[in-house]
Amino acid sequence: MSTNGNGNNNGEVLKDGPNETGVEGVTGNVSGAGPSPESEPGSVTAGKAAPPPGKLTKADFSSDQEVRWCPGCGDYAILNSVQRVMPDLGIPREKIVFVSGIGCSSRFPYYMNTYGFHSIHGRAPAVATGIKASNPELSVWVVTGDGDGLSIGGNHFMHALRRNLDLNIILFNNRIYGLTKGQYSPTSEFGKKTKSTPMGVIDYPVTPLSLAIASEATFVARSIDIDVKHLSSIVESAAKHKGVSFVEVYQNCNIFNDGAFEHFTERTVRPERVLYLEHGKPMVFGKNRDRGIRMNGTRPEVVQLGSETGLGESDCLVHDVHIEDPSVAFMLARMEQPEFPQPVGIFRDVRRETYEDLLAHQIEESVARSGRGQLHKLIHSGDMWVVE
């Protein structure tokens, strides 16, 4: 057993008590430069001049930290989109908090010039819950990945969604563990060979959107890292949704799982293989808008539109994000390449009272009923008696 766990007799440092000589070694540097200040680039944001009045720009949301994802990583595009959207939200920087867990994506908060908390593996939704419940005025963002959010943090993922706090959760799905160098994740395809599965993955993958819908999420969407315009609009919609919003982003890990989504995200094939969902619009895709989705009994099917089939856009399923019943959203979440075009966009957007509002109401109600708590009354109650 280590004896310095209890502190004071850490040999050279601390002799017999906290005020003894040893501490001087530490305190001497308390307000000084400390060791090797040049070892990492950058300095704290604070101390910088306050942002100029007027609308903030993308640059105002970039921290001074050197971004350290692998060159070519999809994370750069996502960071870029989020930073682009931030000024349009009209929220002051100090009211924004980015919370993350562990993994490549979870470095995200360091690069945002807002408040940030890089927490522990899988637990970002729980940390964010405490932040949002404590201060509902803050705009709270959770950045997670397929391993962080769905594997080690699967439990918190589900409960954060069903509680419907007004959190914005962005899940970077690259179908691989990147930071630990290439093991399979809960979204890796069945049979995939990775470092930890040299003979192929033998567990069945989960679809993040299915899980989100099943967990009662009130806003569910999907986008693609390299489709900056679409991603930005989805991020903006997510931010504006009052209640929890969940956004899955297909993100390419060019080191350990390069091209995972290329077969439908690659620019030239994208129109034919991706279905852009739009509220109130028929589900039509293709460069020439010549294919659509319609119901065949209880199943969706892809149909050819045009004079040959006599089918038009009006025969296709019309997208409605506001349906309370999650069945259609769930069905869409299960559509996959190659049988279907891969749907992206907003799957579901419904209103429900938020956890933080309900909590605040209960507190207000309690105060209305019994008055603001008085310490004296609290302590001087119960089974009491007086000794003269």
Add this chain to the structure above:
Amino acid sequence: MSAIIENPPAARERDVEEVETVTIRFAGDSGDGMQLTGTQFTNTSAIVGNDISTLPDFPAEIRAPAGSLPGVSGFQLNFSSRDIRTPGDQPNVLVAMNPAALKVNLPDLEDGGTLLINTDEFNKENLKKANYSANPLEDDTLKGYRVHRLPISTVNIRALQEAGVKLSRKEMDRCKNFFALGILYWLYDRPMEPTLEWIRAKFKKNEEVMRANEVALKTGYNFADTTEVFTTHYKVKKAATAPGKYRKITGNEATAIGFITAAELAGRPLFYGSYPITPASDILHELARHKNFGVKTFQAEDEIAAVCAAIGASFAGHVGLTGTSGPGVALKQEAIGLAVMTELPLVIINVQRGGPSTGLPTKTEQADLFQAVWGRNGECPAIVVAPATPAECFSMAIEAVRLAYRYMTPVFYLSDGYLANGAEPWLVPEIEDLPKIDVQFASDPATFMPYARDEETLARPYALLGTPGLEHRIGGIEKQHLTGNVNYDPENHHFMVLMRQAKVDRAAQDIPDVEVYGEPSGKVLVLGWGSTYGSITSAVEKLRAEGKSVSSAHLRHLNPFPANLGDVLRSFERVIIPEMNLGQLCTMIRAKYLVDAVPFSKVKGRPFQIREIVKKVEEYL
């Protein structure tokens, strides 16, 4: 029997014997209401001015099969005309509502002790469930005890029927605990009124049940008064306690209102993240009742979410509090490490129970001290405090929050099952006498550095989310001194490890010296922490009355230790450390002070008896 209720015949003259201290144990099936009966007797005893101390002892199963041995629930109460600190070593009186209760509890009853037995339950079936091959009422099992055989169930039901109570037989039978309570109220000369008031308030929505319980209590009292079962009844005079307002309080109640008070003193709202676990859940229940203080209780999906949410709340400026028992702490430790790294204030309540693993959920133990001090990866120091009595749970809650803010660090608050459920009188403080808790927030963007240090405490500045210009990032990766940037430099890491340790060590400057009860030096010092206080102090008091050179000291701060502890230890020839573990504090004391301290371990899920400690100390005199 109705005649007894309506017009009790004049009480016959009985001998009245005055006694100083009585220990009663109520024991019955877990459905028999023994906890309630014990609590009512306790409240009434407190109201008449006795000193009190209680030990509820209930099974982990909510309702084990009726009449079975695992289903026995007990409540031990010590009441006295003098200052007492424990629920009593051995019951003088045992109330056994069925054969299983007798079987489980008889070995604890003192020789020659008094037995009140509900004979109605001693049928063939119940005897079999209690593994009695022969009826103990009929052989010499009870030889040497003063046995009162009372047909409680039948007399109770008959009385209720005659009083015209319109309830089913089963419902009427449920009132028999109040019948038994009535008997004891007569036997120990207690007023019935406080309990009658309680019954009226509790069952105001169900008048028939209210009346049934009232009748049961009164009938029990009158039954004892008019029948000649008892030749003597007893008086326990008021205790000579300091004047003032008192409240009967359990450790969990005191913990809950202590943290509400601490948050009010700090001027910050309280956020309690918790996951239900025995024996800590009552804290969650109690806090959830006080939303009008702005208290936010969050029942999380698991222990990890509970502590993480509390950390998030702390980051957002609330008093971040999480509470659990040992297994829950094991799950929370990684997150507590995060709070150490991010240097956020956080308090972790651990109401310790028997371990390891699920262990003994409803029994007490002190075996999580190492877990609190050393239970995380890396060099990960946290402050550790521990209340010594149920009432002290209040003041130590304030102390925990005070230290968490002053040093920007997680603080462990180690209660245990015995403190949590045990009750004692609490001399209620005045609000203006409570310490202030100073919470300072950084505000100046020009000088703000997330990991700069306060010269005195080494605490880093606390920036409230929402403050313009102080936007910064924290996290679990090693921080660069001053800037808080991610940093992997070996020199910086070494420096920061020392810094975090030095900061926690610094707290010693802010905690009171440990006090010695008895002479400041001598042959034996009995050192303790947590709920062993009562037994240790009473044992030392007894030995000192016999002229023995024994003193005691009790630690409320376990990391860091009070600055004078080394000097205190070295003033005695021998240090004995009784603990409900295998010598955890003892190991720490030996390692840190090179004192040849002796452990005295008891890990039975039960508190130390006074006489056990007396006997142990005598070995060294």
